[in-house]
Amino acid sequence: xxxxxxxxxxxxxxxxxxxxxxxxxxxxxxxxxxxxxxxxxxxxxxxxxxxxxxxxxxxxxxxxxxxxxxxxxxxxxxxxxxxxxxxxxxxxxxxxxxxxxxxxxxxxxxxxxxxxxxxxxxxxxxxxxxxxxxxxxxxxxxxxxxxxxxxxxxxxxxxxxxxxxxxxxxxxxxxxxxxxxxxxxxxxxxxxxxxxxxxxxxxxxxxxxxxxxxxxxxxxxxxxxxxxxxxxxxxxxxxxxxxxxxxxxxxxxxxxxxxxxxxxxxxxxxxxxxxxxxxxxxxxxxxxxxxxxxxxxxxxxxxxxxxxxxxxxxxxxxxxxxxxxxxxxxxxxxxxxxxxxxxxxxxxxxxxxxxxxxxxxxxxxxxxxxxxxxxxxxxxxxxxxxxxxxxxxxxxxxxxxxxxxxxxxxxxxxxxxxxxxxxxxxxxxxxxxxxxxxxxxxxxxxxxxxxxxxxxxxxxxxxxxxxxxxxxxxxxxxxxxxxxxxxxxxxxxxxxxxxxxxxxxxxxxxxxxxxxxxxxxxxxxxxxxxxxxxxxxxxxxxxxxxxxxxxxxxxxxxxxxxxxxxxxxxxxxxxxxxxxxxxxxxxxxxxxxxxx
Amino acid sequence: xxxxxxxxxxxxxxxxxxxxxxxxxxxxxxxxxxxxxxxxxxxxxxxxxxxxxxxxxxxxxxxxxxxxxxxxxxxxxxxxxxxxxxxxxxxxxxxxxxxxxxxxxxxxxxxxxxxxxxxxxxxxxxxxxxxxxxxxxxxxxxxxxxxxxxxxxxxxxxxxxxxxxxxxxxxxxxxxxxxxxxxxxxxxxxxxxxxxxxxxxxxxxxxxxxxxxxxxxxxxxxxxxxxxx
Numbered sequence: 037x038x039x040x041x042x043x044x045x046x047x048x049x050x051x052x053x054x055x056x057x058x059x060x061x062x063x064x065x066x067x068x069x070x071x072x073x074x075x076x077x078x079x080x081x082x083x084x085x086x087x088x089x090x091x092x093x094x095x096x097x098x099x100x101x102x103x104x105x106x107x108x109x110x111x112x113x114x115x116x117x118x119x120x121x122x123x124x125x126x127x128x129x130x131x132x133x134x135x136x137x138x139x140x141x142x143x144x145x146x147x148x149x150x151x152x153x154x155x156x157x158x159x160x161x162x163x164x165x166x167x168x169x170x171x172x173x174x175x176x177x178x179x180x181x182x183x184x185x186x187x188x189x190x191x192x193x194x195x196x197x198x199x200x201x202x203x204x205x206x207x208x209x210x211x212x213x214x215x216x217x218x219x220x221x222x223x224x225x226x227x228x229x230x231x232x233x234x235x236x237x238x239x240x241x242x243x244x245x246x247x248x249x250x251x252x253x254x255x256x257x258x259x260x261x262x263x264x265x266x267x268x269x270x271x272x273x274x275x276x277x278x279x280x281x282x283x284x285x286x287x288x289x290x291x292x293x294x295x296x297x298x299x300x301x302x303x304x305x306x307x308x309x310x311x312x313x314x315x316x317x318x319x320x321x322x323x324x325x326x327x328x329x330x331x332x333x334x335x336x337x338x339x340x341x342x343x344x345x346x347x348x349x350x351x352x353x354x355x356x357x358x359x360x361x362x363x364x365x366x367x368x369x370x371x372x373x374x375x376x377x378x379x380x381x382x383x384x385x386x387x388x389x390x391x392x393x394x395x396x397x398x399x400x401x402x403x404x405x406x407x408x409x410x411x412x413x414x415x416x417x418x419x420x421x422x423x424x425x426x427x428x429x430x431x432x433x434x435x436x437x438x439x440x441x442x443x444x445x446x447x448x449x450x451x452x453x454x455x456x457x458x459x460x461x462x463x464x465x466x467x468x469x470x471x472x473x474x475x476x477x478x479x480x481x482x483x484x485x486x487x488x489x490x491x492x493x494x495x496x497x498x499x500x501x502x503x504x505x506x507x508x509x510x511x512x513x514x515x516x517x518x519x520x521x522x523x524x525x526x527x528x529x530x531x532x533x534x535x536x537x538x539x540x541x542x543x544x545x546x547x548x549x550x551x552x553x554x555x556x557x558x559x560x561x562x563x564x565x566x567x568x569x570x571x572x573x574x575x576x577x578x579x580x581x582x583x584x585x586x587x588x589x590x591x592x593x594x595x596x597x598x599x600x601x602x603x604x605x606x607x608x609x610x611x612x613x614x615x616x617x618x619x620x621x622x623x624x625x626x627x628x629x630x631x632x
Numbered sequence: 633x634x635x636x637x638x639x640x641x642x643x644x645x646x647x648x649x650x651x652x653x654x655x656x657x658x659x660x661x662x663x664x665x666x667x668x669x670x671x672x673x674x675x676x677x678x679x680x681x682x683x684x685x686x687x688x689x690x691x692x693x694x695x696x697x698x699x700x701x702x703x704x705x706x707x708x709x710x711x712x713x714x715x716x717x718x719x720x721x722x723x724x725x726x727x728x729x730x731x732x733x734x735x736x737x738x739x740x741x742x743x744x745x746x747x748x749x750x751x752x753x754x755x756x757x758x759x760x761x762x763x764x765x766x767x768x769x770x771x772x773x774x775x776x777x778x779x780x781x782x783x784x785x786x787x788x789x790x791x792x793x794x795x796x797x798x799x800x801x802x803x804x805x806x807x808x809x810x811x812x813x814x815x816x817x818x819x820x821x822x823x824x825x826x827x828x829x830x831x832x833x834x835x836x837x838x839x840x841x842x843x844x845x846x847x848x849x850x851x852x853x854x855x856x857x858x859x860x861x
Binding site: 505 | 653654
């Protein structure tokens with residue numbers, strides 16, 4: 037997986053570059069963020085923009101699903117030929133060529149990119165992300181690759197939100213909210229599941245639950261779902277089904293939770309493993325995608341159910357119209373995992389949402405067949421219910437998002453009958469997965485690189501503060517050939533304990549003198565006229581560069597037992613950083629970040 | 633209101649890089665167009681208060697910090713006054729006379745408190761610093777009383793044994809009362825600079841007229857702030 041640093045212009049964070057162009061008067065006046073009733077309190081503004089973003093991302097979702105249907109219908113005539121296995125290969129190769137050469141974006145899954153941009157760049161995303169992954173995903177899935185359309189829709193919705201906020205020059209907090217609105221609108225549109233869209237966004241994308249965010253995101257969810265209901269006629273809908281869940285079935289769900297957790301771990305690991313393998317192959321990306329796609333196609337020749345996003349099989353399973361027995365179910369689970377790992381790991385573009393749902397329903401059905409075989413006499417709830425539970429378990433397990441699992445199922449069934457086992461499976465599955473996988477599939481790579489910064493945490497505060505904001509500049513520098521006697525006069529006038537020594541000709545930093553270093557000679561007037569600064573100064577000082585990350589600087593302070601360090605940039609002394617000032621600034625930052 | 637970024641950061645007593653970042657991240661109710669910051673004064677004041685940050689808009693007078701170290705010795709002596717022929721045979725009697733002669737003490741209870749703290753200080757350890765000079769002072773500043781910072785100089789009618797370090801009887805008192813410890817130390821260090829000097833001691837032994845003594849003190853202080861410490 038690759039993260040596009042280019043998504044955010046690199047200068048934006050470090051140098052805080054300002055736009056020097058003064059916008060013309062009409063632009064200022066027309067900018068809604070400057071209208072009087074929006075300026076003092078931006079809640080109304082965000083709600084209004086949230087609705088707009090929700091509608092736009094809903095449209096993106098509808099466009100993608102129409103594109104998918106169109107491609108699948110037109111390609112289905114070729115499905116019966118023996119060479120049909122190359123179709124996914126061609127689709128994936130085209131998709132990766134499009135991403136690499138035409139729009140020049142990494143073939144990420146979408147969601148991690150959005151999380152990364154929210155966590156590190158205040159939600160900055162490129163405009164082309166709004167459509168690039170829609171097209172590549174259409175090519176991948178339309179041709180039969182095993183992937184989901186959700187992640188591409190989420191990144192395009194998020195990018196729409198980000199670019200709308202850039203157009204109206206909103207600030208980072210507002211932009212992050214609109215990015216969330218985009219992703220919520222997109223998800224709620226593609227699943228026709230407004231609550232799931234909202235919960236997923238808050239659980240995965242935003243990482244925090246604050247009133248200022250929730251309201252616009254909810255509005256965007258509603259807008260997205262409404263767009264899809266108006267424009268799309270075919271949806272997954274199980275509203276006509278009835279499930280009578282009794283105590284035994286609820287208890288049996290515990291076993292299912294364990295099973296889904298294990299399969300989630302297997303799924304996440306095989307995705308990463310397959311990606312590592314494909315990275316070791318030194319072939320052009322599109323050739324790799326072609327090979328991977330052909331392998332997927334080969335699996336599809338034997339088991340056609342694993343191809344595509346798989347909503348059709350989900351529908352069958354939930355309605356109880358799926359025939360295969362226990363052994364075949366086990367094979368299907370394995371095959372779907374393999375096909376998804378090959379598709380996503382070898383260059384296809386798409387998300388894991390739909391595959392996780394398919395694997396989950398396979399798992400649920402498999403578990404139902406298994407317990408039915410063990411205790412045939414008991415009256416189990418129908419198998420569709422277990423398919424739903426399996427889906428919730430897999431979503432919760434792979435994404436570490438129990439609430440998303442619960443509400444997605446509630447949303448697409450429109451009923452609360454399954455809620456008890458649903459909560460049980462989701463909660464247990466997440467907990468068990470947490471033991472094996474410390475972070476969710478989406479965040480794993482970000483966490484490993486230290487790039488995932490949850491809002492309102494120590495890491496976020498430290499990452500936001502820069503050395504240049506902390507440096508204390510009231511230090512008096514002394515030249516290297518100053519006499520101790522003269523230095524003592526400097527000490528009397530200063531209120532610091534550290535004195536940097538510089539070369540008087542070049543101005544370069546030479547070393548540091550601490551009051552402790554001269555304490556022994558303070559009252560020795562003979563030394564006053566005989567000792568120079570360069571004889572007393574310490575030269576092996578740990579120094580800090582202005583651009584260093586604060587967390588690293590603190591680590592160095594801790595390992596060396598230091599309370600302050602000189603900041604030296606290109607051999608020039610800039611000032612001091614000390615833990616005392618840091619505490620002060622850290623508190624301010626924490627208060628500003630945590631109180632809205 | 634409209635201000636430049638460096639002006640607003642000095643209002644908030646923060647580095648301008650921090651303010652700029654906060655504006656960009658939307659953490660502060662300020663809008664930036666180019667390098668001009670737009671904000672509502674009341675909103676920003678409320679925000680600063682909520683976040684425990686200082687806020688001084690340019691028009692507003694900054695609260696002056698209590699300056700403890702700028703007081704000059706000559707002013708303090710001028711405020712305290714110079715007295716001659718102070719009667720008394722013992723330390724307590726002399727101090728009692730001195731306190732009752734001092735100006736600027738509003739109530740009798742303040743006078744009593746000052747007397748008690750001066751005597752207590754003498755009992756702990758004599759303030760006779762040698763060469764016939766004593767500097768009676770309270771140990772802790774008497775903030776709760778309204779006594780202004782001052783040094784009152786008393787030439788005694790006849791020398792009194794103050795149990796000074798050099799056993800010489802004391803003939804002149806510098807009663808030092810300060811409103812804060814900082815002022816106390818500052819005045820004490822200036823006074824001790826004068827009292828270390830032989831010419832100053834000679835002048836004292838002549839029991840000079842008030843103007844002469846003040847002129848000498850001003851001369852010494854000028855030397856002190858001249859840099860050669």
